[in-house]
Amino acid sequence: MNLQLNHLNSKAAAITPMVVEALNQLVDEGHIDAAQFATMQVQLDWVQYKTNFREVVSVTSVGRERDENKVLDMRIDTRQVTAENLRPEMLRALAVLDPVQCAADRVPLEDFKSFRHSIGWEFNKRYWGNLSDWERMTGKGYQEALPGGKSDGNQEEAVMDSVRDFWSLLHDMDKRKQLPAEIFIMEIGVGTGTRCGLFVDLFRKLDARRGTNYYPKLRVLMGDYSLETLDMSRPAVKEHINLCSFLAIDALNPLKTLSFLRHKILYIHSTNMYDNLPDEEIMRRNGEFYYVHMRAYVPMRDAAQISEKFRIPVSEIRATAEKLLAIGPDFAGDRGCGMSFWADLWKAIRLEEKMVAFEDMPDLMLPTGLDVPRLEDILAKVPGDLRFHLSSGALESFVNTIPLLHPRGYLQVQDIFVTDLKEYRVGFHGPGKLDGSIVNWVDGALLKGVAERTGYDLHFAPYKYRKDSKTSVLYTTPRE
Amino acid sequence: MVGSYAMPGWLERLKTDFFARRISHHDLDEIYDAAAKAAIKDQETAGLDIVTDGEPRRDNVVDYFLERLPGVHIDRSSKKFYYDFYDSSVTSKLPTASLGLVRDSQFLRAFTDRATKICITGPHCLTKRLRNQFYPTEEALATDIARVMNLELKALAKAGADIIQIDEPYYSGFPEDVKWGIQALNTLVDGVSAKILLHVCYGNRYGKPSWEGSYRYLFPAVLDAKIQQLTLEFARRGGEDLDLFREFRPPFELGVGVIDVKNDEVETPEMVAQHIRRALEVMPAEKLAVMPDCGCFHLPRDVAFSKLKAMVEGTKTVRREIGS
Numbered sequence: 001m002n003l004q005l006n007h008l009n010s011k012a013a014a015i016t017p018m019v020v021e022a023l024n025q026l027v028d029e030g031h032i033d034a035a036q037f038a039t040m041q042v043q044l045d046w047v048q049y050k051t052n053f054r055e056v057v058s059v060t061s062v063g064r065e066r067d068e069n070k071v072l073d074m075r076i077d078t079r080q081v082t083a084e085n086l087r088p089e090m091l092r093a094l095a096v097l098d099p100v101q102c103a104a105d106r107v108p109l110e111d112f113k114s115f116r117h118s119i120g121w122e123f124n125k126r127y128w129g130n131l132s133d134w135e136r137m138t139g140k141g142y143q144e145a146l147p148g149g150k151s152d153g154n155q156e157e158a159v160m161d162s163v164r165d166f167w168s169l170l171h172d173m174d175k176r177k178q179l180p181a182e183i184f185i186m187e188i189g190v191g192t193g194t195r196c197g198l199f200v201d202l203f204r205k206l207d208a209r210r211g212t213n214y215y216p217k218l219r220v221l222m223g224d225y226s227l228e229t230l231d232m233s234r235p236a237v238k239e240h241i242n243l244c245s246f247l248a249i250d251a252l253n254p255l256k257t258l259s260f261l262r263h264k265i266l267y268i269h270s271t272n273m274y275d276n277l278p279d280e281e282i283m284r285r286n287g288e289f290y291y292v293h294m295r296a297y298v299p300m301r302d303a304a305q306i307s308e309k310f311r312i313p314v315s316e317i318r319a320t321a322e323k324l325l326a327i328g329p330d331f332a333g334d335r336g337c338g339m340s341f342w343a344d345l346w347k348a349i350r351l352e353e354k355m356v357a358f359e360d361m362p363d364l365m366l367p368t369g370l371d372v373p374r375l376e377d378i379l380a381k382v383p384g385d386l387r388f389h390l391s392s393g394a395l396e397s398f399v400n401t402i403p404l405l406h407p408r409g410y411l412q413v414q415d416i417f418v419t420d421l422k423e424y425r426v427g428f429h430g431p432g433k434l435d436g437s438i439v440n441w442v443d444g445a446l447l448k449g450v451a452e453r454t455g456y457d458l459h460f461a462p463y464k465y466r467k468d469s470k471t472s473v474l475y476t477t478p479r480e
Numbered sequence: 481m482v483g484s485y486a487m488p489g490w491l492e493r494l495k496t497d498f499f500a501r502r503i504s505h506h507d508l509d510e511i512y513d514a515a516a517k518a519a520i521k522d523q524e525t526a527g528l529d530i531v532t533d534g535e536p537r538r539d540n541v542v543d544y545f546l547e548r549l550p551g552v553h554i555d556r557s558s559k560k561f562y563y564d565f566y567d568s569s570v571t572s573k574l575p576t577a578s579l580g581l582v583r584d585s586q587f588l589r590a591f592t593d594r595a596t597k598i599c600i601t602g603p604h605c606l607t608k609r610l611r612n613q614f615y616p617t618e619e620a621l622a623t624d625i626a627r628v629m630n631l632e633l634k635a636l637a638k639a640g641a642d643i644i645q646i647d648e649p650y651y652s653g654f655p656e657d658v659k660w661g662i663q664a665l666n667t668l669v670d671g672v673s674a675k676i677l678l679h680v681c682y683g684n685r686y687g688k689p690s691w692e693g694s695y696r697y698l699f700p701a702v703l704d705a706k707i708q709q710l711t712l713e714f715a716r717r718g719g720e721d722l723d724l725f726r727e728f729r730p731p732f733e734l735g736v737g738v739i740d741v742k743n744d745e746v747e748t749p750e751m752v753a754q755h756i757r758r759a760l761e762v763m764p765a766e767k768l769a770v771m772p773d774c775g776c777f778h779l780p781r782d783v784a785f786s787k788l789k790a791m792v793e794g795t796k797t798v799r800r801e802i803g804s
Contacts, residue, residue: 178693263689373493407689455686
């Protein structure tokens with residue numbers, strides 16, 4: 001048995017011997033046979049998100065379809081686990097490997113599939129479309145739900161540095177007589193509009209102070225897939241409204257809306273957008289690649305409570321969830337009741353995993369910009385077992401955004417990045433839940449590998465403007 | 481064609497396999513030959529009048545020439561990926577020797593009955609990618625590169641290459657160099673008995689432009705170039721700069737780019753025809769050649785093929801209209 005402690009703190013240190021003791025008992029009692037125990041992998045994770053999709057203990061069997069003896073993978077959340085619940089949760093996780101017991105333990109909301117296609121992302125999308133309903137219900141703005149209580153995108157000092165960098169670029173182009181007649185900049189995922197408003201405010205002041213008159217040439221594109229969010233962002237840029245365009249764009253493919261601006265935009269920025277795009281995970285175990293397929297479910301104990309509270313039969317919860325996603329919280333005729341159901345359901349949702357070997361997937365589809373040889377090249381630097389995010393949405397968004405960049409333009413992304421694949425061995429990086437949305441760390445190392453082949457080097461700078469911030473700032477430079 | 485045809489993903493992987501010593505040079509050469517034949521066939525099938533070998537042997541626009549240029553030091557550990565540029569330097573006067581390009585031209589002509597074109601990266605571009613540790617100026621280095629390569633061009637012409645295109649994509653990034661860049665070009669083509677084309681674009685590295693601006697910087701310096709055709713990109717950039725040909729009335733032909741090679745969307749024949757009609761406003765048909773904006777290196781093969789077909793169809797439409 002291989003036990004891996006991914007994050008060391010006092011609680012994890014205290015629980016580790018109990019895990020070994022509990023496993024020993026399970027072997028003695030015949031719940032785990034000796035051969036299984038010999039190859040078993042046990043991961044102790046600290047899940048930093050207070051609300052997440054994890055059970056206290058979950059168990060998956062790993063192997064190709066043709067493998068007779070699959071390996072058991074046990075994952076324990078050291079935040080949720082206690083001395084009291086450890087053994088029963090282990091037993092429960094082992095028991096649900098049996099499909100009959102699994103059916104009695106949970107209400108699935110979908111079939112197994114790669115996480116990027118999971119219903120979880122439909123909830124996420126619906127959340128942004130009904131943001132004001134959520135804010136009304138919780139009594140707080142969405143930024144207050146962030147781990148730091150506010151967005152790192154809106155710090156004046158950070159924005160001022162960005163403004164200075166951008167002004168320097170324009171000034172250099174101006175000196176070389178390369179300044180275009182219209183200076184396009186874009187914010188993808190506008191949030192409250194605060195960051196964009198602040199950027200243009202500060203830019204106007206700097207421009208006036210230096211007498212360069214670039215401000216009137218600015219064309220500010222504010223892009224978001226949620227019309228409601230776009231509307232909510234307008235007041236933040238009201239002083240510059242004549243320079244601003246509000247565009248409903250698909251963050252996964254901004255080029256689709258903006259192809260007329262190919263090679264024209266000088267500065268594209270986003271804050272905490274990549275971490276909220278559909279994602280999926282891959283695991284390499286003993287040299288084999290596996291897609292981590294997932295299915296969202298509601299534990300039976302929660303399903304029973306939801307059933308009673310909303311007078312919906314347990315068997316109808318899946319269909320009701322689909323109705324909510326299709327129609328919105330008005331699906332029940334009473335928005336308050338619909339929101340309450342939504343919140344309870346979201347809180348209860350967990351993700352069950354199934355490992356599917358690449359060789360068992362005839363229609364393997366990696367995200368845009370990535371193929372298996374490229375993936376192998378990138379992973380060559382990190383030999384051994386590894387489970388990591390593909391950050392499919394971020395990759396797709398990146399690949400479909402950079403063609404918009406002017407040859408001198410650059411992309412700047414503030415987000416939570418894993419910048420070295422080895423970091424995946426020492427911590428859990430999502431998915432986590434934030435109110436009604438999903439958050440995942442972004443696989444910056446993979447993104448960097450893909451970006452190199454598209455003509456850009458990526459650089460990650462720590463966000464220095466707030467102590468203990470987990471944010472990094474990605475920026476691009478063109479490769480020669 | 482301007483030069484390169486689509487670079488297949490499988491060939492990229494095989495190039496990498498060669499760097500990793502997983503396949504031999506001999507095998508790679510055979511693979512290159514097969515890829516070149518396929519590229520020639522695609523161009524013929526699309527209906528092109530003038531074809532190239534598709535340039536599968538070239539890692540990029542620079543290294544193929546610097547590797548062959550005698551006296552240039554190449555750091556072979558400096559590439560992570562075949563498409564990267566080598567770190568190259570020159571530390572003493574360049575000696576004179578063959579670059580071995582005649583074989584490429586002969587191979588091309590052995591597998592097609594169409595007119596052929598061979599593309600040579602020009603001395604200005606090569607100079608910009610070399611660390612100069614000997615010559616007093618970039619201009620001096622470029623002139624000496626041109627002197628050495630001039631012999632190769634003469635050998636190509638003697639071996640039957642009838643159209644030679646000189647690629648100078650870095651002019652657009654360094655417009656202040658154009659005057660001496662043209663002089664180096666003239667040294668390169670001096671006494672070469674072939675039709676000489678000069679191709680100037682705004683870069684096509686990774687399928688994206690490296691610079692933006694107007695071709696006005698080329699004029700009037702380019703009027704001194706000893707060339708028979710100037711080929712420029714217009715499909716992606718629009719036709720505004722075509723008016724420069726009305727304004728300066730150059731003595732050479734215009735090669736007009738009508739296919740955007742930095743965009744996977746396939747043009748319709750009518751879009752191509754519109755570009756040609758616009759060019760005809762400034763240049764008579766007998767002095768006009770039609771081609772993509774630049775090499776098709778970064779396009780998927782099916783897209784490149786469809787674009788070439790659209791180019792041919794659009795050209796036929798205009799030929800019918802003007803009765804040529």
